[in-house]
Amino acid sequence: MSEFYRKTSDETLESLEVNRKGLNDSDIQQRREKYGYNELAEGKKKSTIQVFFEQFKDFLVIILIAAALISAFLGEIESTIVILVVIIINAILGTVQHVKAEQSLNSLKALSSPTAKVLRNGQKVEIPSKEVVVGDILFLDAGDYIPADGRIIENASLQVNESSLTGESLAVTKELDPITDPEVSLGDQKNMVFSGSFVTYGRATVVVTSIGMETEIGKIANLLESAGEKKTPLQVTLDQFGKKLAVIIIIIAILIFGLDILRGRAIVDSFMFAVSLAVAAIPEALSSIVTIVLAFGTQKMAKENAIMRKLHAVESLGSISVICSDKTGTLTMNKMTVQQVYVDNRAIPHDGLNLETPLEKKFLLMSLLCNDSITTDNKEIGDPTEVALTNLGEEYQLDELVVRDEYPRYGEIPFDSDRKLMSTVHKINGRTLMITKGAPDVLLNRLAKIETANGIANITEADMKKITDVNGEFSKQGLRLLAFAYKEIGKNQVINVQDENDLIFVGLTAMMDPPRPESKDAVENCISAGIKPVMITGDHKITAAAIAKQIGILRDESEAVEGVEIEKWSDEQLKEKVKDISVYARVSPEHKIRIVKAWQGKGNIVAMTGDGVNDAPALKQADIGIAMGITGTEVAKDAASMVLTDDNFSTIVKAVGNGRSIYTNINNAIRFLLSGNTAAILTVLYATLLALPVPFAPVHLLFINLLTDSLPAIALGLEPHNKHVMKEKPRDVHTPLLNRGFLRKVGLGGLLIGISTIAAFTIGLQDGHEVAMTMSFATLCLSRLLHGFNTRANESIFKIGLFTNKYLWFAVIAGFILLHLVLLVPGLQGVFEVAPLTLGELGTIYGLSLMPLVVMQLYKTIFVK
Numbered sequence: 001m002s003e004f005y006r007k008t009s010d011e012t013l014e015s016l017e018v019n020r021k022g023l024n025d026s027d028i029q030q031r032r033e034k035y036g037y038n039e040l041a042e043g044k045k046k047s048t049i050q051v052f053f054e055q056f057k058d059f060l061v062i063i064l065i066a067a068a069l070i071s072a073f074l075g076e077i078e079s080t081i082v083i084l085v086v087i088i089i090n091a092i093l094g095t096v097q098h099v100k101a102e103q104s105l106n107s108l109k110a111l112s113s114p115t116a117k118v119l120r121n122g123q124k125v126e127i128p129s130k131e132v133v134v135g136d137i138l139f140l141d142a143g144d145y146i147p148a149d150g151r152i153i154e155n156a157s158l159q160v161n162e163s164s165l166t167g168e169s170l171a172v173t174k175e176l177d178p179i180t181d182p183e184v185s186l187g188d189q190k191n192m193v194f195s196g197s198f199v200t201y202g203r204a205t206v207v208v209t210s211i212g213m214e215t216e217i218g219k220i221a222n223l224l225e226s227a228g229e230k231k232t233p234l235q236v237t238l239d240q241f242g243k244k245l246a247v248i249i250i251i252i253a254i255l256i257f258g259l260d261i262l263r264g265r266a267i268v269d270s271f272m273f274a275v276s277l278a279v280a281a282i283p284e285a286l287s288s289i290v291t292i293v294l295a296f297g298t299q300k301m302a303k304e305n306a307i308m309r310k311l312h313a314v315e316s317l318g319s320i321s322v323i324c325s326d327k328t329g330t331l332t333m334n335k336m337t338v339q340q341v342y343v344d345n346r347a348i349p350h351d352g353l354n355l356e357t358p359l360e361k362k363f364l365l366m367s368l369l370c371n372d373s374i375t376t377d378n379k380e381i382g383d384p385t386e387v388a389l390t391n392l393g394e395e396y397q398l399d400e401l402v403v404r405d406e407y408p409r410y411g412e413i414p415f416d417s418d419r420k421l422m423s424t425v426h427k428i429n430g431r432t433l434m435i436t437k438g439a440p441d442v443l444l445n446r447l448a449k450i451e452t453a454n455g456i457a458n459i460t461e462a463d464m465k466k467i468t469d470v471n472g473e474f475s476k477q478g479l480r481l482l483a484f485a486y487k488e489i490g491k492n493q494v495i496n497v498q499d500e501n502d503l504i505f506v507g508l509t510a511m512m513d514p515p516r517p518e519s520k521d522a523v524e525n526c527i528s529a530g531i532k533p534v535m536i537t538g539d540h541k542i543t544a545a546a547i548a549k550q551i552g553i554l555r556d557e558s559e560a561v562e563g564v565e566i567e568k569w570s571d572e573q574l575k576e577k578v579k580d581i582s583v584y585a586r587v588s589p590e591h592k593i594r595i596v597k598a599w600q601g602k603g604n605i606v607a608m609t610g611d612g613v614n615d616a617p618a619l620k621q622a623d624i625g626i627a628m629g630i631t632g633t634e635v636a637k638d639a640a641s642m643v644l645t646d647d648n649f650s651t652i653v654k655a656v657g658n659g660r661s662i663y664t665n666i667n668n669a670i671r672f673l674l675s676g677n678t679a680a681i682l683t684v685l686y687a688t689l690l691a692l693p694v695p696f697a698p699v700h701l702l703f704i705n706l707l708t709d710s711l712p713a714i715a716l717g718l719e720p721h722n723k724h725v726m727k728e729k730p731r732d733v734h735t736p737l738l739n740r741g742f743l744r745k746v747g748l749g750g751l752l753i754g755i756s757t758i759a760a761f762t763i764g765l766q767d768g769h770e771v772a773m774t775m776s777f778a779t780l781c782l783s784r785l786l787h788g789f790n791t792r793a794n795e796s797i798f799k800i801g802l803f804t805n806k807y808l809w810f811a812v813i814a815g816f817i818l819l820h821l822v823l824l825v826p827g828l829q830g831v832f833e834v835a836p837l838t839l840g841e842l843g844t845i846y847g848l849s850l851m852p853l854v855v856m857q858l859y860k861t862i863f864v865k
Contacts, residue, residue, distance in 0.1 A: 004209045005179045005189040009153035013207055018135040020153070022119030031133040038132040038148055038211035040218055052091055062242075070278075087287070116147040136208040145198045149215045150206035152176055152191050157202035157416055159383065160193055162186075163328060165216060165614050166538030170336070170384055170480070170513075171200045173417040183564040185586045186216060187538050196613055201383060201415075220589050220617055238290070241670070241737040245282070252681055253278040259688045281681055283673040289710060290666055293717030297662045305646040306655040307629070313641035315666065316624045317659025319605040320531055321730040323652065324596060324618070326610040327537035327544055329628055331551060331649055332513045336388040339479060339514065342470050343507035344452050355396055359453055363507045366484050368393045368400045369407055370424045370435040375400070385482065388511045411495050421500055425489065432493070435486045436500055440471045440508060443483040448502040456504055463505075471508065478546025479510035512543065515551050522650035523552045529656065530729035534582055536592055538614065541585035548583045555582075563587040566594065574598045592618035605733055609652065611636050626652060653726075660725040662717070669713040670737065671746055672791040676709060676784035678750025683757045683776060693769045695761045697833040700777040707818055708781050711811035712788035718807045719792055749790060752852035753783045760848050770835040775845055777834065778823060782849035785815040789853060796860040 004012050013019060023031070056065070065087065072080040116129045119137035129147035132138070138150055140158065152158065158174040166187040175190045186194070193206055195215040212218055253274040260270035294315065298308040308314050328334055338350045343363050355361045367389040373382025375394065380387045390400045410432070411425035421438035436443065444467060450459045474481055485503035489495065526533045533553050537544045541562050548554035560583035566574065571594065578598040584591065592608070596618050599606045608615070608622035611632035616639040619625030627640035628647040637643050644651050680701060687695045760779035764772030788808050793800050803809065822832045829836065837845075 002209075004151040005184060005192050007151070008178050009151065009176065009207075011178075012151040012209070013153065016135045016207060016209065018137070018207060020137065021122050022137040023133070023135055024121050027135065028120070028133055031135055035134050035211055035214075037130050039130050040213060056087070056091060117141075117144075132208055132211055134208055134211055138206040138208055139203070140193065140199050140206060141203045142199050142201055146193050146195055148195050148208045149210040150193050150208045152193065152204050153207050154205035155202075155417070156204065157414060158193075158199065158204040159201035160197050161200050162194060162197040163612060165194055165197055165220075165612065174202075174204065175417055183567070185538075185563050186588055187586060217613060220613055236733070237737045238286075244736070244738045249278050249281045252281065256684065256688055259685075263688070263691050281677050283670070283677060283705065283709075286670065286673060286713075289669055289673075289713045289717060292714050293662065293666055293669065296718055297658060301655055301658055304654055304658070305644060305648065305651045306658075307643045307645060308641065309637075309643065310641045313624050315659055315663045316605065316641070317607070317656050318661070318663045318725075319659070319730055319733050320607045320624065320656055321604045322532045322534060322599045323526060323607045323609065324534045324536050324592075324599070324622070325608075325649065326612070326615055327535050327539055327547060328513060329611045329632075329647065330609050331519045331535065332515050332547060334513060336384040336480070336511050337514050338388050338392040338509050338511045340474065340510040341507060342467075342474075342510070345466065347470065350392060351395060353396065357453070359451060359506070363484060364393060364396065364398065365403060365407070365428075366435045366486065366506060367437070367509065368398060368403045369409070369426050370422060370437045370484070371400065373400070385480065385511060389482075389509065392509075411493075413495060413497060413500070419497060419500070423495060423500055425493075425495060431488050432491050433486050434489050434495055434499060435484070436503055437482050437484050440467070440481050440483040443485055443503070444468070444471075444505075446501045446503050447485060447505045449504040451504050451506055459505060467505070467508070474508070474510040476542065476546075477510075477512075478540075478543035479512050480543075482509050482511075484508070512546070515547055516649060518648060518650040519551045522653050525650075525653045525726065526656075527552070529653070529726045531656070532582075534584070534595075536584045536587055536595060536608075536618075538587060539585060541583075544583050544585040553582050559583060560585065563591050566591050571598065571601075575601050578602065589614045589617050593621045596621045603734065605730065607652070609649070611647075615639075657723070657726045658721060660728075660731075661719070661721045663731065664722070664725065665717045665719045667737070667742070668719065668791045668793075669716040671742065671749070672713055672716055672784075672788055673709055674746045675749030675753060675787055675791070676704065676780070678746055679753035679757055679780060679784070680704075682750060682754035683761060683780070686754075686758050687761070692761075692765070693772070695757070695773060695776045696780075697773060697777075699832055700773070700780075703822065703832060704777075704781050704784065708785055708815040711814055712785055712808060715805060715807035715811040716788060716791060719805050722793075749787055749852070749856070752855055753780065753787060756783050756848040756851050760845060763844060764841070767841075768835075770833075771837070771841070774823070774834040774837060775841060778819060778837075778845045779848050781819050782816070782845060783852050785812050785819075786849060786853045787856075788812060790856040794860070795864055796857055798857075798861065 002015060004015075007015065018027070056062070068080045068084050068087070115126050116132050116136075117124060117126050117139040118132065119125075119139070120127070124139065132148050136148075137153075138148070140146065146160070152174055153176075155174055155176045159171040160174060161171045172187070172190060174193070177191065179189065179191060181188075192209075193204070194217070195210075196217040210216075210218075213222065257270050257274035260274065261267065291311065294311045297314045298311065301308060301314070325331055341348045341350065341353060341360075341363065343353075344357075344359055348360070353360045353364060355364070371382075371386045371389055373380070373386035373390050375381075375387060375390050380390075382390075393400055393403070407426040407428055409424050409426060411434075413421070413423040415422040415438075419438070420442045421436055423434050423436040425432065425434050427433075436446075444464065447459050447464075449456050450463050471481055484506045486506065487503050489499065493499075523533050535544060535548050535553050541560055545554055545557065545560045548560070554560060559581055561581055563584070563586045566584070566587065569577065574594060575598045578595065579602070584595060587595075592615065596606050596608055600623070605623045607624045607626055608618045609626040609628070610616075610619055611628035613636065615627075616636050619627060619636060619639040624642060625640035626642045626644060627636040629637070629643045629645040630647045632643070632647075642655065680696065683695050687693065757776050757780045761772050761776035764775035788811065789797050792805060792808070822828050823834055823837060823842075
């Protein structure tokens, strides 16, 4: 696209081959063929069936499919059915999550206004916005959504809210003149309007320069399409885990097969037994358990104002090492608020005015009278800076409508972007006064006098210097300033712009969009948890830096940069510099994605928060996108993994703590499952090496894997939140699940359970093979249930609280009952291939099953501090 903001309005019309009378039918047809319709292109979508089958790409799922096929080949139909049901349920859950998540472009399209007012064939007509073409003369009024990008050719005090594109909360006052600055960000192209923004004040005539995918919002749509979905750290970890587990199981199966051959067993029998053991060693229920734990986690977080749109993203929260946060509406209130007032040569906090002092009351009345905004019935209508003044009046129980009724407006000169002033006429205490407000740099040049508590006097150079110094000091703090002045005029005088001179200065207001009260604590909590908070905003550098300093994100000015600086850096340069930058101002959507990618390139897990259309691509690119639920656009919500229903930054910190706890709990559940499977393998190895009969029937291992193991594993996934997790650094996502420490814990637990099971099998052999199998099955099952208490935490259960996880107690009791139904009910004994046991044999099973729990808890009590 040509840089139309550099051209005059006439040059723009000429380059687009159109005049101020608009297009005719022939022009429209030619342009429609050249540029197409004013709509966003939609990328090719995957069908629901495609998405469903893609769920089977997961490596652990592939292993389970292989296990199901082998089970069917061995004649174990019940095992095959159970495994396939587990796989299909997981695929359905994954498909539902995916279909819900892919609606971003539809929301983008819905942003476009349904109609547009254009000049066609010399007449003003209203058409569907889809039919707007490049070169159309477009009319804009207050309240209109802008349907396309365009260059302003006539301007009457136009102000446009572009926060959804730029992130800047204030409406932009538009201008007509060309811009000569060589480096101009989107937010500073003040003679242009952009699709998706809306008019808050004034009116304008615009020539359309871009439509559809060529608009700024269209470029965001392209970015949204190109921003790739990534696997969460948990998905990556489970993939790696599945591959390593498969290798280990294959090695064990080959070893068992070889030992059986050496013992002289038939090759077919040896192969079948080795394959059965391999199938039993796979934790079939793992995928379901992880899904269930994550689902419970999402429910808990929803109660704490964080809605997870993508299930696996729950755990990603715990791995976050960088949070890139939008400023407006996320860290701030998204509401202009008066912070300071400068009256009578002194700065006064917004809540420190004394209405008993005539000058301070006069200043407050002037700010309500020279003002068009209204706040009523919890609605705020008008320019945000004027609304801030109205709210200041309400702090002192001054209703703007009552004040304006008492002092009616007899004349006005509306705000003009060229003058940067507004004036109104009122009768106050029998005098006709013209009140003028505006930008300090303009108003100060029109002053003749100053009013203080000592009365009205000619303004001196010292007075001007003091006002200028205060103005500069407030500006450095990121505050937006308005100056107020007045003068007495004739009783029936009709004012014009020439009257805005020889004014009497009264004071200044300094306002800003202030930080949320809880933002500072939330930032501190992030830093103590080893997470770097970064502010990325479309707002000005001074304002962004001021807010960032207040809440603790910025410590030194050198840590703040603007988007135009980022433009000069290559991706590699940005990657090198990114760790030293805490604030990015005046950035575009492309910059946001580059910043997120730079952090990801350094091996970080990145969260991005935001609420505008401009945030959506970066939300999707981030490892976890976090959208604001109240102020957020639908586009941002659809692109995000998580939505905050209270728009509270501190909710993210709670969510990170929950994410860390969930990962720890899933890790413990996997350790629990593998410890039990290790014990079963050790028992089989023992029997094979000593040429003893098989210690388990296939149905025994199926019963343990899918019934008595699943409930404790789920219960471990629901272990209560541990506050200590937020005192630790984010976990290194590159550390594999099957690391040395993890394997050591699995091996120790498996060894203890294995010793008990082997002892039970050996004792049972004295009464025959069926009793031995029953005793080894019952001991393995019961000791695995009790091992759930060992895997709750690194500390002893007495230190973390014996009864703090009620779910685990329920799971162990339920497993105990299920086991005893199998052992004691005659009808079930035949189905599960168990022999009747004596009381003595049951007592032996109980004693041996308790042994791993007692040994492990003694060790933790003595050695783990």
